[in-house]
Amino acid sequence: xxxxxxxxxxxxxxxxxxxxxxxxxxxxxxxxxxxxxxxxxxxxxxxxxxxxxxxxxxxxxxxxxxxxxxxxxxxxxxxxxxxxxxxxxxxxxxxxxxxxxxxxxxxxxxxxxxxxxxxxxxxxxxxxxxxxxxxxxxxxxxxxxxxxxxxxxxxxxxxxxxxxxxxxxxxxxxxxxxxxxxxxxxxxxxxxxxxxxxxxxxxxxxxxxxxxxxxxxxxxxxxxxxxxxxxxxxxxxxxxxxxxxxxxxxxxxxxxxxxxxxxxxxxxxxxxxxxxxxxxxxxxxxxxxxxxxxxxxxxxxxxxxxxxxxxxxxxxxxxxxxxxxxxxxxxxxxxxxxxxxxxxxxxxxxxxxxxxxxxxxxxxxxxxxxxxxxxxxxxxxxxxxxxxxxxxxxxxxxxxxxxxxxxxxxxxxxxxxxxxxxx
Numbered sequence: 001x002x003x004x005x006x007x008x009x010x011x012x013x014x015x016x017x018x019x020x021x022x023x024x025x026x027x028x029x030x031x032x033x034x035x036x037x038x039x040x041x042x043x044x045x046x047x048x049x050x051x052x053x054x055x056x057x058x059x060x061x062x063x064x065x066x067x068x069x070x071x072x073x074x075x076x077x078x079x080x081x082x083x084x085x086x087x088x089x090x091x092x093x094x095x096x097x098x099x100x101x102x103x104x105x106x107x108x109x110x111x112x113x114x115x116x117x118x119x120x121x122x123x124x125x126x127x128x129x130x131x132x133x134x135x136x137x138x139x140x141x142x143x144x145x146x147x148x149x150x151x152x153x154x155x156x157x158x159x160x161x162x163x164x165x166x167x168x169x170x171x172x173x174x175x176x177x178x179x180x181x182x183x184x185x186x187x188x189x190x191x192x193x194x195x196x197x198x199x200x201x202x203x204x205x206x207x208x209x210x211x212x213x214x215x216x217x218x219x220x221x222x223x224x225x226x227x228x229x230x231x232x233x234x235x236x237x238x239x240x241x242x243x244x245x246x247x248x249x250x251x252x253x254x255x256x257x258x259x260x261x262x263x264x265x266x267x268x269x270x271x272x273x274x275x276x277x278x279x280x281x282x283x284x285x286x287x288x289x290x291x292x293x294x295x296x297x298x299x300x301x302x303x304x305x306x307x308x309x310x311x312x313x314x315x316x317x318x319x320x321x322x323x324x325x326x327x328x329x330x331x332x333x334x335x336x337x338x339x340x341x342x343x344x345x346x347x348x349x350x351x352x353x354x355x356x357x358x359x360x361x362x363x364x365x366x367x368x369x370x371x372x373x374x375x376x377x378x379x380x381x382x383x384x385x386x387x388x389x390x391x392x393x394x395x396x397x398x399x400x401x402x403x404x405x406x407x408x409x410x411x412x413x414x415x416x417x418x419x420x421x422x423x
Contacts, residue, residue: 144373156390177406209414212407239305247309256357263354345387355382
């Protein structure tokens with residue numbers, strides 16, 4: 001037929017050969033090999049080689065084993081855990097308002113919380129158990145004052161405070177507070193310039209002044225304010241500048257120990273009021289401390305950012321900071337020596353030089369609320385040979401509170417400038 005379509009040969013057969021019988025298309029597709037497909041290059045992610053074990057993904061992609069419940073397992077195959085098993089009752093939030101409220105840092109770490117898969121914690125949440133830690137400093141302060149007022153009639157303390165010449169005392173304390181603030185700011189500026197970044201002295205003044213306000217509650221909170229300011233304003237790594245503040249505290253401890261040793265030798269109190277074993281222990285540790293940080297160290301502790309200031313410090317840095325902080329200590333001894341007669345008490349200058357560094361050391365311990373308690377007990381213990389115990393408690397309370405309020409007043413002067421620089 002002229003109108004019929006010509007019978008085309010299969011492409012695999014030669015064109016000159018007789019026209020073969022045609023194969024149906026589905027059968028040909030199953031028999032003939034398919035042309036290879038070009039693979040598209042797969043995007044590479046983060047290479048796994050060199051990653052620590054905790055940073056590697058699960059070998060099964062997180063779908064098998066553990067809590068994935070692969071292998072035709074479901075929620076009914078999970079281990080049943082009681083709602084109150086191994087969980088303090090105070091850690092469970094009962095109401096919706098508590099669940100949605102802002103929470104303090106958790107006592108249970110988030111990673112441990114996710115791994116625990118605890119039903120009550122997953123459904124209701126958890127909060128940190130901080131009540132005991134917050135109440136402990138106040139308990140220490142109240143216990144010390146209870147012991148002191150059990151031995152000392154409160155009327156003697158009140159009489160000493162009532163008979164003091166407050167006008168002359170505040171007039172004497174004001175220049176000392178300003179002098180202390182200027183020297184303390186200079187010491188902070190030098191340490192930060194050595195170990196972190198150069199900051200002008202005028203920029204350190206407002207931040208150091210405002211941290212005195214925070215120190216009314218806690219000394220560590222005030223020191224943390226310095227680290228936070230330098231971190232936000234000058235982009236200094238937070239843990240490194242925190243290590244610098246820790247370095248300053250370390251030098252301050254040895255400054256107090258050194259001058260208490262000098263004063264004890266001068267007053268003939270070495271071995272009685274000031275035990276020799278304490279100074280020997282501190283000297284031995286300082287030698288080990290210098291040896292350990294004098295050479296590079298590996299491992300997590302050796303490379304910790306918190307210890308960066310100690311790794312960069314040389315013996316001259318310890319000596320210079322000790323020298324820079326000396327005027328504040330000598331000014332404190334002189335101020336107390338001049339102020340005690342205003343409360344009808346007199347203590348020798350050498351005895352104050354021997355005992356005041358120890359009093360300051362106990363006052364700086366983070367075990368009491370607002371530094372109250374250990375300081376008063378130290379005043380009574382070290383100076384009761386020269387003054388009545390009731391007068392010492394009264395003077396220590398007056399000196400402690402007046403000095404802190406003076407520093408806070410200096411902080412209020414610089415508060416607006418510090419807030420403007422952080423804005």
